[in-house]
Amino acid sequence: xxxxxxxxxxxxxxxxxxxxxxxxxxxxxxxxxxxxxxxxxxxxxxxxxxxxxxxxxxxxxxxxxxxxxxxxxxxxxxxxxxxxxxxxxxxxxxxxxxxxxxxxxxxxxxxxxxxxxxxxxxxxxxxxxxxxxxxxxxxxxxxxxxxxxxxxxxxxxxxxxxxxxxxxxxxxxxxxxxxxxxxxxxxxxxxxxxxxxxxxxxxxxxxxxxxxxxxxxxxxxxxxxxxxxxxxxxxxxxxxxxxxxxxxxxxxxxx
Numbered sequence: 001x002x003x004x005x006x007x008x009x010x011x012x013x014x015x016x017x018x019x020x021x022x023x024x025x026x027x028x029x030x031x032x033x034x035x036x037x038x039x040x041x042x043x044x045x046x047x048x049x050x051x052x053x054x055x056x057x058x059x060x061x062x063x064x065x066x067x068x069x070x071x072x073x074x075x076x077x078x079x080x081x082x083x084x085x086x087x088x089x090x091x092x093x094x095x096x097x098x099x100x101x102x103x104x105x106x107x108x109x110x111x112x113x114x115x116x117x118x119x120x121x122x123x124x125x126x127x128x129x130x131x132x133x134x135x136x137x138x139x140x141x142x143x144x145x146x147x148x149x150x151x152x153x154x155x156x157x158x159x160x161x162x163x164x165x166x167x168x169x170x171x172x173x174x175x176x177x178x179x180x181x182x183x184x185x186x187x188x189x190x191x192x193x194x195x196x197x198x199x200x201x202x203x204x205x206x207x208x209x210x211x212x213x214x215x216x217x218x219x220x221x222x223x224x225x226x227x228x229x230x231x232x233x234x235x236x237x238x239x240x241x242x243x244x245x246x247x248x249x250x251x252x253x254x255x
Contacts, residue, residue, distance in 0.1 A: 003242055004031040004060040006084060008052070008075055009067035010043075011035045014089060014227055018064050021231040028238060031060040052078055062238050065090050069151050073097045076114070080104050085241040086112040087234060091155030102247045111244030115251040116155030118233030122207065123252050125222040126160045129209040133168040136211035136218055140173075140187070144198040144206040152197035153188060156207055159250060165191045 005022050009015040010033040022028045032055065033048045040048050049055055052075065063079035065072060069092025079086040080101065093101075093114060105112050117123065133139060143157040172192040180186055187196035205224040211217060224230065233251050240254045248254065 002027060002029040003062055003238060004029050005062045005064055005238060006032045006034060006055065006058070006060045008034040008063060008065045009090070010048075011038060012066055014066035014230065015064075017227045017231060018066060018234055021235060022064075022238075025235060028235075032058060056082055058082075060084055061242055062087055064088075064234065064238065069093075073101070076101050076112070077104065080108055080110055080112065080247070083108070083110065085110050085244075086114070086247070087237040087241055088112075088114045089118055089230065089234065091116055091158075092151045093155075098249050102249070105247035106245075109245040110247075111241035112247030113237045113241050113251065113254065114247065114249050115233065115237065116159040117205070118230035118237070118251055119205070119222070119224050120233060120255075121222045121229070122156055122205075122224070123233075123250075123255065125207060125209070125220055126156070126163050127252065129160055129220055130163040130167050132209075132211055132218060132220065133164045136213055137168050137171045138173055138213065139164070139193050139209055139211045141193070141195045142198065142208045142210065143195070144200070144203050144208075146203050146205075147199045147201045149199060152199070153195045154197065154205070154207070156205070157195050157197070158190075160207070160209065161190045161193075161195060164193075 005028055007015055007019050010019050022030045030046050033046055036050050038048045038050050042048055063084035063086045065075050065088040067090050072090035076086045076088050141157050143154045187194040208221045210219050
């Protein structure tokens with residue numbers, strides 16, 4: 001039976017790529033499109049909505065969200081309340097918001113996924129970085145994205161840092177008397193190490209984790225050159241959340 005999908009934020013670059021992916025899969029049906037700035041009433045026979053309130057009672061299984069950090073939490077809460085299993089690529093969630101949405105999904109017995117990154121290579125980078133941090137506790141994260149990205153650091157960088165924190169021995173890096181002569185030069189501090197955000201036109205999504213030790217270094221890097229790199233993970237998420245009864249944070253939980 002085909003899985004009926006709503007795509008929120010369909011006019012954006014990630015949302016439009018997700019629409020094409022859904023259309024190209026015989027196991028999925030594009031049920032509705034949502035974007036507050038849409039002017040059309042339908043696209044290729046698929047109804048278009050500008051207000052999510054109009055989707056109350058709508059016949060769909062999964063809510064795919066590629067919108068903006070400012071509305072992602074509200075959208076995901078709405079999806080769960082209305083029986084749509086959310087697959088969310090929008091970033092910017094706080095830990096408290098993720099905990100709240102997970103609790104709501106348990107209460108509703110609805111599966112869901114919030115994923116900072118849907119690229120399989122990015123998931124592997126996070127896993128490898130956490131493993132390496134056990135042996136190389138001195139590290140810095142550099143994430144690079146296009147100049148239209150609204151949140152910094154990226155959700156992928158934050159997720160990577162959280163996974164590292166779980167296994168790395170606590171350590172504050174840098175000189176004890178270190179001074180920033182230009183505010184922000186050392187990046188954002190997280191559990192004793194630093195995260196740096198780069199925003200430039202021409203980039204898509206890239207991340208390095210650089211480790212240093214006496215006489216050696218290790219660099220792990222992942223590059224997404226095209227948004228199509230995320231669609232395998234989005235497709236997997238759509239097909240998995242309908243089988244589950246609780247939201248998870250991170251695509252690695254579905255692999």
